[in-house]
Amino acid sequence: MTSISPTRVSMYDFLYQDIQPLVPLLADAAQLSLPQTHLALGASLQAIVSTLLSYQQLHQGQAVRKKLFGRSAVKELRQYNSMNFATIKATLYHRHDAASALFGDSARVIKASERIATQIDATTPQAQTLLTCLCVIVLRELAILTDYSQLDNDEMNKWFALQPQFLSKARFTTIEPIGPVTLTDTDDEDANVEGDAVPTKSTMTRTEDSSLESEQLKTERLESSQLDSDQLISTPPPFDSYWYELTTFKPDNHEPVQDMQQATANYLKVIGRSSENTQQGRHNDLLMFAQMPAIALPHQRWLLQLAKISDIYLHRNRLRITSEPTTPPTPPLVSLGLIGGNNDNTPATTSETPIKYDAPLPLWKNPIILIIILVIGSLGGLATLKYQMKKSNGAIPATVVVLKQDLAEERQQQDVAIVKVNDEDKTRDAEANQ
Structure with missing residues (x-):
């Protein structure tokens, strides 16, 4: 079984880690220092993601796909397979068009730029250049991600509905570095042995049992609360709720609705979430979301495929600064067997039922x-x-x-x-x- 971090389907987390290699080019384009650009990157992505969620809330996923992800500026920028001065030049050319389409009002762009400029101690035009450039790059990256994940309009709306939980304060407060394991009160009582007393056989046995319990407790804590080290790299800063006020986005308390068939033991066994299946070899490579505090995700095929493609892209480091390759890289492919393909006669859920198109009559x-x-x-x-x-x-x-x-x-x-x-x-x- 392969665990995937839930933040692989978070727009904010994906973009923050994906755009990290572009910081030097963005700093040069906006005439900012590298520390200023790092600070402005988080605030700019928060403003853009919040505006994108507000746009989807008003116009739904079909308009997002056609009017934002399908713009000529995004299509032109997708022709580049690497980031360099030619790419950033095309980004600077299309930045005003993308920003006006996303924000809908130049006054909002200026207001957001002023707030970012005060946070990084820079001028408003500098912050505006960085913000508008990021608008083009964000639309390009999300268009690529949704294109290769083959999300339809309904799945697009569901994906956007999951985003507010990744921006909630509860999510950022629960992510804390794991320190040394502290002993419980019973462990303290067992450890408070008289210093002058000679350890007896029962005391030694109790000490060994206590050490074994502490090791098991430590292992359980590490497995339950610690993700892979590469999944914790480039954790974005906490989200500022001010951007909700600026973009007039109203976050709903969205709870992912599970299908009734997903609650059956047979389905849990198929997707690898049952303890009965952990030792079977053919299920060891199945994909699943690792547990993460304050994050609830449905284990649906389209979401797992989106997470896997996002994970592949982030490991490829696609936006590194280099010359244009002679041949474009191949798009990532995800085997359906990794997402739950099996030979069992398992009832398919609503989201997993394949779309059947009517064959044309002869x-x-x-x-x-x-x-x-x-x-x-x-x-x-x-x-x-x-x-x-x-x-x-x-x-x-x-x-x-x-x-x-x-x-x-x-x-x-x-x-x-x-x-x-x-x-x-x-x-x-x-x-x-x-």
Whole structure:
């Protein structure tokens, strides 16, 4: 079984870690220092993510896909497979168009830039340049992520509905570094042995049991509350609720709705969340979300696929500063077997039911084409039948009558002879008659 951090489906966490390699280029474009850019990156992403959630709340996922992720600026920027001066130049060219489409009002952009500038001790134009550049990059990255995850409009809306819990204060307060394991009161009582007393056999046994319990407790705490080290890298700063006020986003208390079939023991066994299946080899590579405080996610196939692609992209370090590759990198592919493909006759949930499209009817089964062929055939049959009836009754077609008349006229014209009489012969005949 492979555990994936729940923050792999968080827009805020994904973007914050994904854009880290771009900090030098962004600092150069906005004429900021590296510490200022690091500080402004978190605040700018908070403003952009909050604005994006507000946009989706008003227009839904279909408008986000078409009007934001499908913009010409995003399509042009997706042609670049690495980040360098050429990429940042294209970003600077399209930054105003992307920012105006996302925020909808230039006054909001200026107001957000002023707040960011006061936090990093910079000027408003500098903060505005950084914020608008990030608008283009954020739309590009999320467009790539949703494209290769093959999210439809309904899944897009569900994904956006899960985002407020990643920005809640409870989520950031529960993430604390794990320190040394403290002993409980019973452990203290067991440990408070008289210093001068010689350890007896029972005391030594009790001490060994206590050490074993403490080791087990430590292991359980590490397994339950500590994620992989690479998943804790670049943890974003806590979210500032001021951006909700600026963007007029109203976070709803969204609880992921589990299908009833997901609660069955058979389904839990298939996706690898049952203790009965932990030792079976064919289920060891199944994907699942690791537990994380204040985060509740449904174990649905599209969400696991999105998390896996996000994890692959972050490990590739796609936005590192380098020259454009000669061949573009291949998009990540996720095997359906890792997400829960199996040979068991398990009832599929609503989200896992594949979309079945109606196959196009063949031509010989299309009723419209059959009607056209029938009409043409009947008219042709009627014409043939009428011709045969006239022929059998001795009726001569009009064309034959016209041809015979033309031939008769030709013959009459050919029988006429033109005779030329001489004038002398005419006078001689007249005299003779007299």
